[in-house]
Amino acid sequence: MSVDLLVVGGGPVGLATALYAARQGLTVHVLEPRPGPVDKACGEGLMPGGLAALADLGVHPVGHAFHGIRYLSSTRSAVADFADGPGRGVRRTELHSRLSRAVTEAGVVVLPLVVTGLRQGDDGVELATRLPGGAGQRPERARYVVAADGLHSWTRRELGLDRPTGGAGRYGLRQHFRLPPWSRHVDVLWGEDAEAYVTPVSSDVVGVAVLSRQRRPFTEHLEQFGALVERLTDAQPISPVxxxxxxxxxxxxxxxxxxxxxxxxxxxxxxxxxxGISLGLAQARAAVAAVVANRPRDYERSWLAATWRCSLLTQGLLHATRPRVVRRGLVPLAAAAPWVFSAAVNELGRSA
Ligand SMILES: Cc1cc2nc3c(=O)[nH]c(=O)nc-3n(C[C@H](O)[C@H](O)[C@H](O)COP(=O)(O)OP(=O)(O)OC[C@H]3O[C@@H](n4cnc5c(N)ncnc54)[C@H](O)[C@@H]3O)c2cc1C
Structure with a gap:
């Protein structure tokens, strides 16, 4: 049997793609080997634009509101509130459950399969599949495929679309702690060679994510954030790193x-x-529009339109803060130029 659309990967973006497609009357199957609710290393902050996109899909995940972003160094802070209402800290498992339920209600079939092969013809695509850790299954066929198989996408590699990045990569680690949120914002703490950010996800749980080029254990990274360590000292960790x-x-x-x-x-x-999630939702909507129009190449332009501003801001910030002297000066600079900080935060918040 052939469907209109096969979605490879049932993370938030794959499931949202399926919802957008079902809404357009397409027949959709999602191929996702991991049983739900799927958890993942994530800061779990949904920007206002992403939240609005989810609400538009009828998905209302439970979480904890945050009103903007606060940058902190050991001595200074800078705050920017969202102009378009709050974002929400939402556990990945909650987001996955809500999206999965919506997908099922929309009549989308989710198959517990790993995609292992891809062949294209003039009017369709055939995917080879297997059970997770198991035997090969019959191929799945569709007019189009949307690949939402994550950071290390099998599909991207298979199609020769992977592009080398060069330079030392950055990594992320996260863990949850039973601790009432102490900030109305997502707090981003700037350390010597890492950033820690704290997202409230309920009235008594915060998530802490650490990002760095250095590869060391989570607790060692935290040592450079004295005030945060103090808060976490008696808090119970309630998820694995x-x-x-x-x-x-x-x-x-x-x-x-x-x-x-x-x-x-x-x-x-x-x-x-x-x-990331907000941007992915915008891309999902654009990809489905291109499929519905039967003009897949249109997606290249709409992907760029959805993505370039956030990419530029994030790349610019990463590049600028590589030298330690700039890292140390960033929070005072953001505090001294609140309109610039606020404009950047609101641009990111609007994504999706
Ligand atoms: C430390 C960290 C913090 C972050 N913080 C935030 C944040 O605060 N806010 C935010 O919006 N974003 C954040 N992000 C980014 C966000 O997590 C991603 O952008 C988001 O998960 C992308 O969703 P996705 O559906 O594209 O991919 P994923 O969530 O990775 O889902 C991909 C799915 O594809 C499946 N898959 C893979 N290979 C195959 C295959 N061969 N066949 C079938 N299925 C397959 C996987 O099982 C997986 O379920 C953060 C990321 C990290 C690492």
Missing amino acids: QGAGPLRQRSHRRTAGRVLLVGDASGYVDALTGE
Whole structure:
């Protein structure tokens, strides 16, 4: 049997793609080997734009509101509030459960399969599949494929769309602690060679994510954030440390014939600015529009339109803060130029 669309990967962006497609009357199957609810290393801050996109899809995940971003060094702070209402800290497991439920209600079939092969013809795509850790299954066929298989996308590599990044990669680690949130914002703490950010995800749980080029254990990274360590000293860790990376991933193009890349699979800059899911939702919507119009190549332009501002801001911030002297000066600078900080935060918050 052939469907209109096969989605490779049932993370948030793959599931949102399926929802957008079902809403357009397409028949959709999602191929995702991991049983839900899927957890993942993530800062778990949903920007206002991403939240609005989810609400538009009828998905309302439970979490904890945050009103903007606060940058902190050991001595200074700078705050920028979102102009368009709050974002929300949401556990990945909650987001996955809500999206999965919506997908099921929309009549989308989720198959517990790993995609292992891809063949394209003039009017369709055939995917080879197997059970997770198990035997090969019959191929799945569709008119189009949207690949949402994450940072280390199998599809991106298979299609020769992977583009080398060069330089030392950055990695992310995160853990949750039973601790009432103490800030109305997502706090980003700037250390010597890492950033820690704290996202409230409920009235008594915060998530702490650390990003760095250095590869060391989570607790060792935390040592450079004295005030945070003090707060966490008596707090109970309630999730294992999970990691991801290298974060930077690039693609030559976002389409190859009838296959379109969305979310982290289409390329990723860094977790520092926290707009990954929101951006992925915008890409999902654009990819489905191109499929519905039967013009997959249109997606290249709409992907760029959805992505370039956030990419530029994140790359600029990463590049500028490589020298330690700039890292040390960043928070005072953001405090001294609040309108610039606020404009950047609101640009990122609007994504999706
Ligand atoms: C430390 C860290 C902090 C972050 N903080 C934030 C934040 O605060 N806010 C934010 O918006 N974003 C944040 N992000 C980014 C965010 O996590 C990603 O942008 C988001 O998960 C992308 O979703 P996705 O659906 O594209 O990919 P994923 O969530 O990675 O999902 C991909 C899915 O594809 C499946 N898959 C893989 N290979 C195959 C295959 N061959 N066949 C079938 N299925 C396959 C996997 O099982 C997986 O479920 C952060 C990321 C990191 C690492």
